[in-house]
Amino acid sequence: MQITVRSLSGKPGNSKETKMYYRVRNLCGLLGMVLPWLALFSAGIAPHPSSEWWWSISATYYLSPALVGVLVPAAIVLISYIGCEPVDNIVTTLSGIFGLGIALFPCKVSWIPDGTHVGFFQVPIEISHIIHTGCAAVFFLLIALNSIFLFTKHDETMTDRKIIRNKIYRFCGWGMIGLEAVFVALQLFKAPGYFVMILEILLLSLFGFAWLVKGDTFPFLNDK
Numbered sequence: 001m002q003i004t005v006r007s008l009s010g011k012p013g014n015s016k017e018t019k020m021y022y023r024v025r026n027l028c029g030l031l032g033m034v035l036p037w038l039a040l041f042s043a044g045i046a047p048h049p050s051s052e053w054w055w056s057i058s059a060t061y062y063l064s065p066a067l068v069g070v071l072v073p074a075a076i077v078l079i080s081y082i083g084c085e086p087v088d089n090i091v092t093t094l095s096g097i098f099g100l101g102i103a104l105f106p107c108k109v110s111w112i113p114d115g116t117h118v119g120f121f122q123v124p125i126e127i128s129h130i131i132h133t134g135c136a137a138v139f140f141l142l143i144a145l146n147s148i149f150l151f152t153k154h155d156e157t158m159t160d161r162k163i164i165r166n167k168i169y170r171f172c173g174w175g176m177i178g179l180e181a182v183f184v185a186l187q188l189f190k191a192p193g194y195f196v197m198i199l200e201i202l203l204l205s206l207f208g209f210a211w212l213v214k215g216d217t218f219p220f221l222n223d224k
Contacts (some may be wrong), residue, residue, distance in 0.1 A: 075099035085168030101135030148173035
């Protein structure tokens with residue numbers, strides 16, 4: 001099904017397709033917002049092999065199906081997303097592919113020895129960790145660039161609320177890039193591992209909020 005882009009720019013369009021389009025955006029944002037809390041809750045009620053089980057959302061992979069159960073649908077939504085221009089499709093599709101990579105290649109954890117085969121493709125955990133980390137870095141970078149440069153596109157004239165929304169998109173996008181830089185710094189300076197969880201919660205919150213705004217979830221931010 002092709003989406004009528006004109007209907008998303010305030011001009012006449014198919015109302016059912018428009019509603020479906022915004023629903024996809026809202027679903028993507030909602031999945032991003034609930035992932036950390038669902039992962040923490042579901043892993044929290046499971047037996048804990050180590051006190052480090054909550055140091056990252058990725059670590060909950062070994063205790064709960066929440067990470068895969070939420071991230072895979074979110075990735076599929078991104079891959080299926082149809083933007084207004086080809087570049088929108090490229091960025092969201094790549095985001096979805098790297099999002100799948102996060103789920104298919106789990107991270108390394110302290111309670112599983114090196115050499116253990118993990119994940120969908122059953123590769124050694126130390127190799128899986130490298131792929132996992134790379135996919136996560138590229139995923140959030142693409143999501144951030146999407147928010148900064150693609151969500152902020154506009155027609156020749158901008159409403160006051162569109163100006164506000166663009167500020168939100170840029171704040172979320174640059175915030176995600178800044179958090180990724182902080183993550184690298186923490187790894188270099190050997191900061192406590194639980195900082196990773198804090199950064200991941202903030203990253204997913206910014207990602208989810210940007211998509212919810214794009215989906216017209218908040219009436220006070222929408223054009224009249």
